[in-house]
Amino acid sequence: xxxxxxRRRLTWQVAKVSAVxxxxxxxxxxxxxVPDWPGHQAGQHLxxxxxxxxxxxxxxxxxxxxxxxxxVAITVERLEDGEVSPYLTDELxxxxxxxxxxxxGGYFIWEPEDGGPLLLLAGGxxxxxxxxxxxxxxxxxxxxxxxxxxxxxTLDDVIYRAELDQPARGVEVIHTLTRHxxxxxxxxxRRADGVLxxxxxxxxxxxxxxxxxxxxxxxxxxxxxxxxxxxxPERVKTERFGAxxxx
Amino acid sequence: MEAVDGNAIGxxxxxxxSAEMTSAATVCGNCGDARPVAELVVYLxxxxxxxxxxxxxxxxxxxxxxxDRMCVDxxxxxxxx
Numbered sequence: 001x002x003x004x005x006x007r008r009r010l011t012w013q014v015a016k017v018s019a020v021x022x023x024x025x026x027x028x029x030x031x032x033x034v035p036d037w038p039g040h041q042a043g044q045h046l047x048x049x050x051x052x053x054x055x056x057x058x059x060x061x062x063x064x065x066x067x068x069x070x071x072v073a074i075t076v077e078r079l080e081d082g083e084v085s086p087y088l089t090d091e092l093x094x095x096x097x098x099x100x101x102x103x104x105g106g107y108f109i110w111e112p113e114d115g116g117p118l119l120l121l122a123g124g125x126x127x128x129x130x131x132x133x134x135x136x137x138x139x140x141x142x143x144x145x146x147x148x149x150x151x152x153x154t155l156d157d158v159i160y161r162a163e164l165d166q167p168a169r170g171v172e173v174i175h176t177l178t179r180h181x182x183x184x185x186x187x188x189x190r191r192a193d194g195v196l197x198x199x200x201x202x203x204x205x206x207x208x209x210x211x212x213x214x215x216x217x218x219x220x221x222x223x224x225x226x227x228x229x230x231x232x233p234e235r236v237k238t239e240r241f242g243a244x245x246x247x
Numbered sequence: 248m249e250a251v252d253g254n255a256i257g258x259x260x261x262x263x264x265s266a267e268m269t270s271a272a273t274v275c276g277n278c279g280d281a282r283p284v285a286e287l288v289v290y291l292x293x294x295x296x297x298x299x300x301x302x303x304x305x306x307x308x309x310x311x312x313x314x315d316r317m318c319v320d321x322x323x324x325x326x327x328x
Binding site: 104241 | 249250251252253254255256257258261262265267269270283284285286
């Protein structure tokens with residue numbers, strides 16, 4: 001019952017890191033064994049809490065990278081001046097404990113019955129919740145057509161590259177590399193904006209559902225362009241995580 | 248520090264309201280702009296969290312923790328939930 005789920009208490013608990021996967025030079029995926037996990041929806045978050053020896057506490061919210069039904073995983077990008085992410089990407093090992101609470105969020109989520117066509121727009125590590133959506137779509141046998149536009153600085157910064165190179169049937173992955181392109185690169189090499197979206201986005205007449213996640217400037221640019229092209233604002237879900245220079 | 252959005256404070260809001268609040272409706276008390284919490288402008292600057300209207304920049308909500316006690320100011324909102 002939805003009401004029960006909404007009223008669920010959100011308590012801190014200790015999870016164990018069950019696997020660590022290197023995604024790029026600065027990004028790792030942590031798979032977590034969470035003893036009391038009620039299940040999550042694609043696009044939801046969890047909060048991580050770190051406490052140092054002096055009792056200083058730092059909390060950050062991370063998107064869940066795995067689909068509902070899969071082991072809980074988060075994908076973390078190391079921010080050079082970060083309080084939390086360098087510990088998660090550089091220090092934490094398999095078998096270590098990690099304090100978290102979740103799942104969190106009810107806005108930036110997708111369920112198969114929400115339909116599509118889906119337009120997923122990722123700037124840098126903004127791809128993480130969208131990957132959860134893609135995996136849910138595949139696990140549930142959904143045939144909703146999907147286009148993912150993924151903006152990265154360079155090819156080496158592309159997270160989940162091997163997975164995205166083998167998309168499920170009905171999923172189209174379109175990369176743009178904004179800073180450096182390998183020789184012979186046939187994809188886009190420009191920032192995501194209204195001109196690029198005019199080429200890759202579903203026409204508004206198809207009543208698409210859009211999810212944009214990334215640095216604030218990326219999300220502002222693409223969400224405003226979609227609304228200008230006729231997408232109803234309520235069909236453009238947005239999630240901004242500040243500036244990382246990640247696109 | 249650059250702003251994030253209301254998605255980032257789902258846990259904090261759940262702590263305060265004991266419910267999922269990122270999809271809750273809001274109306275700005277100053278300009279009347281209506282949006283879900285997730286789309287509001289959020290500054291996560293210790294020791295407090297400040298939530299502003301995306302249209303007129305008015306302060307809508309402030310959360311400050313002092314000595315393990317959370318102080319909540321919702322005066323900028325006309326509607327929440």
